[in-house]
Amino acid sequence: MGLQVLWSFGLACIDIHALRLKKDLHNHIVLSLLVIGDWVTAILSLAAACSSAGVMVVYMKDTDICSRSQATLSCNTFQISVALAFVAWFLLAVSSYVMFWLLATI
Numbered sequence: 404m405g406l407q408v409l410w411s412f413g414l415a416c417i418d419i420h421a422l423r424l425k426k427d428l429h430n431h432i433v434l435s436l437l438v439i440g441d442w443v444t445a446i447l448s449l450a451a452a453c454s455s456a457g458v459m460v461v462y463m464k465d466t467d468i469c470s471r472s473q474a475t476l477s478c479n480t481f482q483i484s485v486a487l488a489f490v491a492w493f494l495l496a497v498s499s500y501v502m503f504w505l506l507a508t509i
Contacts, residue, residue: 404451404488407444407495434506441499448495452488459485 414437421428428434459481462468469478 404448404491407448407491410440410444429509431506431509434502434509438499438502438506441495441502445492445495445499448488448492452485452492455481455485455488 417428420426459478462478462481
């Protein structure tokens with residue numbers, strides 16, 4: 404998700420630069436790079452969410468870490484973070500899909 408933060412910050416800087424100079428970013432090369440970057444970050448976000456879910460399954464089903472009364476890990480917090488990772492991936496997938504169709508219209 405750190406890569407996603409850097410990618411989004413880079414896109415925001417490009418957008419601000421284009422708005423200040425009043426340049427049009429509707430170029431095949433620029434949009435192709437943006438689409439490829441969005442798809443890569445979406446796939447990596449899905450991989451991160453799935454691996455986090457796998458770790459939670461190990462914690463919940465295969466070990467007794469979550470069932471201990473003196474456990475220092477809050478398994479409910481981890482479950483919420485995994486669910487939010489899948490929500491973030493879904494939103495990234497929608498954004499990637501929109502960018503793909505924006506490229507197709509040019």
